[in-house]
Amino acid sequence: MIEDVLRKIARQVMALDEDTLTSLLPRYKRRMQDFTPTQEWEEAMIIYFMINGLRIKNSQFRDKIKDHPAPPGGWGPSGPRLSVRRSSSPSRETALVEDVLRKIARQIMALNEETLSALLPRYKERMQDFAPTQEWEEAMVIYFLINGLRSKNSQFNDKIRDFLVTSENGGEKNGSRPRPRLRLVKAGQKKAEAREDGSGAGTPETDDSGD
Numbered sequence: 001m002i003e004d005v006l007r008k009i010a011r012q013v014m015a016l017d018e019d020t021l022t023s024l025l026p027r028y029k030r031r032m033q034d035f036t037p038t039q040e041w042e043e044a045m046i047i048y049f050m051i052n053g054l055r056i057k058n059s060q061f062r063d064k065i066k067d068h069p070a071p072p073g074g075w076g077p078s079g080p081r082l083s084v085r086r087s088s089s090p091s092r093e094t095a096l097v098e099d100v101l102r103k104i105a106r107q108i109m110a111l112n113e114e115t116l117s118a119l120l121p122r123y124k125e126r127m128q129d130f131a132p133t134q135e136w137e138e139a140m141v142i143y144f145l146i147n148g149l150r151s152k153n154s155q156f157n158d159k160i161r162d163f164l165v166t167s168e169n170g171g172e173k174n175g176s177r178p179r180p181r182l183r184l185v186k187a188g189q190k191k192a193e194a195r196e197d198g199s200g201a202g203t204p205e206t207d208d209s210g211d
Contacts, residue, residue: 002115005107010141012104013054020097021051035159045152046105046145053144057137064130108149116146 028051031044123146126139 002111003119005111006116006119006142006145007138009104009107009145010138012100013050013141013145014137016054016097016100017093018054018058020093021054024094024098024101025051025055035155035163037156037160037163042109042152042156043102043105045155046108046148047101049144049148049151050101050104050108050141053141053148056144057140060130060140061132061137065132068130068132108145109152111149113149113153116149120146120150 025048028044028048031041032048035041120143123139123143126136127143130136
């Protein structure tokens with residue numbers, strides 16, 4: 001079920017060190033702003049939203065918990081739960097974290113956009129109904145992941161027009177330009193592939209847009 005997949009992905013994001021992610025944010029912002037029709041640019045877009053989603057989730061938790069009534073008997077010795085991981089040496093983890101971020105981004109890009117868009121109002125509602133629980137935290141992260149995929153696809157389609165015009169006018173470097181490629185998973189394709197090969201699950205195809 002796609003929601004189970006989203007929750008697993010959200011937990012992967014929440015297990016990353018916030019300080020390390022924050023230090024990477026300017027890097028992915030620059031990559032996001034420098035459009036090229038490549039998988040690397042698409043991944044940067046998803047990762048940027050991913051990092052921002054985690055930071056906003058943590059910030060909102062800290063703000064909202066101040067006005068949230070404690071349960072009967074109080075919070076207990078550990079207080080309300082906030083899933084934040086801190087590393088003793090963030091700089092050592094940067095390369096490893098970037099590998100994990102790229103893998104998570106590819107997992108998101110392998111999901112069907114239409115299905116995720118249909119879930120967006122549900123996660124927005126959960127996000128707006130604050131509770132100091134892991135479920136609320138996951139909903140926040142998932143909301144930003146879905147928005148990241150939708151924004152990535154929308155911006156790709158908008159920016160590719162200007163990119164192609166520039167390329168056709170001789171703006172490409174060394175006389176070549178990357179083949180425009182937008183990774184879009186088609187609705188129902190996994191079921192069709194499963195029927196064809198009998199495996200029960202297929203490898204997501206991509207839709208090469210912009211050619």
